[in-house]
Amino acid sequence: MRQVIVAGNWKMNASKEAVSTLVMGILSGMADVESKVVVCAPYPYLSQVEALITHSQLHLGAQDLNTNASGAFTGEVSANMVKDFGAEHVIVGHSERRSLYGETDEIVAEKVQVALDNGLTPLFCIGELLEERESGNTELVVSRQIQAVIDRVGIEAFKNIIVAYEPVWAIGTGVTATPQQAQDTHAFIRSMLAENDADIAQSTPILYGGSMNPTNAKELIGCEDIDGGLIGGASLKAEDFLQICKAG
Ligand code: 13P
Secondary structure, rough: OOOEEEEEEEOOOOHHHHHHHHHHHHHHHHOOOOOOOEEOOOOHHHHHHHHHHHOOOOEEEEEEEEOOOOOOOOOOOOOHHHOOOOOOOOEEEOOOHHHHOOOHHHHHHHHHHHHHHHHHHEEEOOOOHHHHOOOOOHHHHHHHHHHHHHHHHHHHHHHHHHEEOOHHHOOOOOOOOOOHHHHHHHHHHHHHHHHHOOHHHHHHHEEEEEOOOOOHHHHHHOOOOOOOOEEEEEEOOHHHHHHHHHHH
C-alpha cells in the first residue's frame, strides 16, 4: 500500500503573519490526519516554518533549487541552503518554472539529480498544456518529461522521487481533471515506470495537482493510481487544506 501524501505549494503567497496563522491552523487539526503532509514555503519563510513545525507530523519543502552548491549566482538558492532550514522535499519542474522561467526537461532532470544527491525528495512535476491534451498528445508529453529524468538518474532513483501529475490547464483555473481523466494519465505514468521496473512503479507515489479542493479531493484520491495531491490555492486556508489531508 502506498501512503497518501498531500503537499501544499504556497507559491509566492506568504507573510510572517499569514504563515503563522496558516501553520498553526494546520497543526491544530493534524491529530486525525493519516496522510503524510508537506508544506512547500517560499524561501524566506522556511526558517519560520521550520521552527513552527518542530516535533510535529508536518514536513517541510522548498519550491525550487539551483543546481550549483554555492558561488556567484545572485538571487539563487542551493539544495544545502534549504536543507539547512529543515526542508526534506523540493518541488522540481513545476509548470510555472517550465513556462515562465524556461526550464527544459533537461534542466528539470538535473534539478532532480541535485535534489537526490543532497538527500532531498523531489516532488517532480509533469503535465500537459491544454492544446497538447486537445491534440491527443498528453501521453507523449508526460512520457517525454519522465524519460528525461529516467535518462538522467535511472529508474532506481524513483525509490526517492514523488511524481506530481499536474495538467497545466487545471492549475489555478478551477477546472479540475475529472477523476477518470486523472486516473487514466496516472495509470499511464505508472505503466511507463513499470516498463522500466515493475516494483518501483508500484511503490512510486503519483500525486494529482490542479484545482484540487475539499469538494473533489476524496474522489480523486480514491482513484487506484492517485496517491494524494499537490495543492496550490486550497493549501493557503488551513481548513480547506486539512479537509484535503483527511480525504486520503
Ligand atoms: P491549484 O491547486 O491552485 O490549481 O495549483 C496547483 C499547483 O500548481 C500545485 O503545485
